[in-house]
Amino acid sequence: MPPKPIIPPKEPVYLEGPKSRSFELGFAWKVFTQFVKAFRTLHFVGPCITVFGSARFKEDNEYYKQAVEFGKRIAASGFTTMTGGGPGIMEAANRGAFESGGRSVGCNIQLPFEQVGNKYVDTSITFEHFFVRKTLLIKYSYAFIILPGGFGTMDEFFETLTLVQTKTLTAFPLVLFGKVYYKELWEAMQDMAARGTISKEDMDLVMYTDSIDEAMDHILKYIQTNYKVVPRRRRWWLLEKG
Numbered sequence: 001m002p003p004k005p006i007i008p009p010k011e012p013v014y015l016e017g018p019k020s021r022s023f024e025l026g027f028a029w030k031v032f033t034q035f036v037k038a039f040r041t042l043h044f045v046g047p048c049i050t051v052f053g054s055a056r057f058k059e060d061n062e063y064y065k066q067a068v069e070f071g072k073r074i075a076a077s078g079f080t081t082m083t084g085g086g087p088g089i090m091e092a093a094n095r096g097a098f099e100s101g102g103r104s105v106g107c108n109i110q111l112p113f114e115q116v117g118n119k120y121v122d123t124s125i126t127f128e129h130f131f132v133r134k135t136l137l138i139k140y141s142y143a144f145i146i147l148p149g150g151f152g153t154m155d156e157f158f159e160t161l162t163l164v165q166t167k168t169l170t171a172f173p174l175v176l177f178g179k180v181y182y183k184e185l186w187e188a189m190q191d192m193a194a195r196g197t198i199s200k201e202d203m204d205l206v207m208y209t210d211s212i213d214e215a216m217d218h219i220l221k222y223i224q225t226n227y228k229v230v231p232r233r234r235r236w237w238l239l240e241k242g
Contacts, residue, residue, distance in 0.1 A: 014129075034127060038107075038136045041125045045105050046140040048082040049074045049219065052156045053089025053147035063148050063178065066212060067092035070145055073216045075102020082141055084108065084133070085126075089147045091118035098122070109133050134159060142227065143173040143219040148181040164205055165198075173222045175207045175215045182208070 014027050051071070057064045071093040074081045081097035083090035085106020097104040098120040106121040110128050117124060127133040138144075138160055146157045157176070163169035176182055186208050192198045207218050 031129065031132060034129070034132050035135075038125055038127070038132070041123065042105070042107075042136060042140055045080050045082070045103065045123055046142075048080040048105065048141040049077075049143045049145065050082045050137050050141040051089065051093035051145045051147065052084070052137075052149060052153050053093070054149035054153060055084075055086045055088040055090060056150070057088040057092070057148075059092075063089060063181075064092045066177070067147055068096035069212055070147075070215075071096020071098070071102070071104070072100045073212065075100040075104075077216070077220055079142070080105055080140075082107065082137060084137065084152075085117055085121060085124055087116055087118055089149065091120060093145075094118055094120035107133050107136050130155075138163065138169065141172070142223050143175070145175045145177060145215065145219075148178045154185075161205060165202055171205065173207065173219045174205060175209060175218065177209060177212075177215060179208065179210045 018024075019027075051067060051074075053063065053067060057067075059065075067089045071081045073096075074093075075097040080103040081093050082105045083093050085094070085108035090106065094104040094106060095118070103123075104121045106117065106124045108117050108124060108126040109130060110126060117126070125136075127136070134156060137156065144157075144160050146153060157174075160169070161174060164171050164174065176186070179186075189198070189203065189206075193200045193203055207215065209215050209218075
């Protein structure tokens with residue numbers, strides 16, 4: 001039996017213009033509690049490497065198989081694999097880590113279609129709002145791997161890239177994986193640099209590759225050169241889960 005979608009019915013009314021003050025206060029409180037729940041659940045899961053990609057690829061797809069290999073490599077490097085917790089590329093990366101004995105985390109989202117939780121996670125949390133989920137997918141990671149995907153993957157890629165570009169986020173490695181799939185996107189980014197809407201140096205923020213070895217070497221060399229990952233002391237001020 002396939003897993004049930006994690007979809008309690010909801011109305012996305014919070015973006016439909018001003019509401020009553022009581023509604024706005026209640027919404028702000030709901031978002032706050034989602035963040036606190038996430039901090040409690042994820043505080044000790046890292047350090048992570050986040051893998052983004054399509055929810056629609058099946059097991060026989062080449063990108064699914066490559067995502068499984070990424071999960072294995074991340075586990076072998078001692079990092080936690082973090083994904084959006086759903087099917088497709090997310091499932092594959094979690095699966096590679098999980099089946100290799102590594103730590104595997106999923107940050108899922110409530111949707112009216114497509115998104116179901118995968119079974120290859122040690123730690124899972126479900127969010128109601130995309131902006132909360134994206135914050136947590138970025139917060140605990142030292143690198144980001146973007147495999148082929150659709151609108152959601154592009155949203156995650158460009159938001160992460162913008163945070164690095166603006167120095168809002170430390171310049172952790174970003175890997176855009178899949179030269180055939182992302183050929184036109186990469187050319188569009190090069191055109192932005194040529195036209196001056198981004199700096200030419202901004203292109204250096206992303207590694208564009210088809211090689212898992214090259215991607216992981218780039219990530220691990222950068223982390224080892226620039227950062228010493230120190231485990232957090234377990235102080236349970238938010239009653240975090242161990």
